[in-house]
Amino acid sequence: MRPEDFEKQLQRQPLRKIPAEWRGEILDAARRAHEPQPSQPASWWRALLWPCPQAWAGLAAVWVLILALNSVTREPARSARSPN
Numbered sequence: 001m002r003p004e005d006f007e008k009q010l011q012r013q014p015l016r017k018i019p020a021e022w023r024g025e026i027l028d029a030a031r032r033a034h035e036p037q038p039s040q041p042a043s044w045w046r047a048l049l050w051p052c053p054q055a056w057a058g059l060a061a062v063w064v065l066i067l068a069l070n071s072v073t074r075e076p077a078r079s080a081r082s083p084n
Helices: 003-012 020-034 043-049 053-072
Strands: none
Touching: none
């Protein structure tokens, strides 16, 4: 079928009325799609921490303790001199 034949066939077909209830449904769907959605900033970290947030908090506390002890017990740097 050539494109011209297809267009002629379409022109011969009568137009059907769209059901009135469709208009409301279509407009409601368009309004819902246009409404701003509540954002979930950084939801990936929530998904990561959600299984057991207490365990992650404990792990963070341990790391803070390790870093604090490391900085307190650090020996002063010695100069690298060769003995005379």
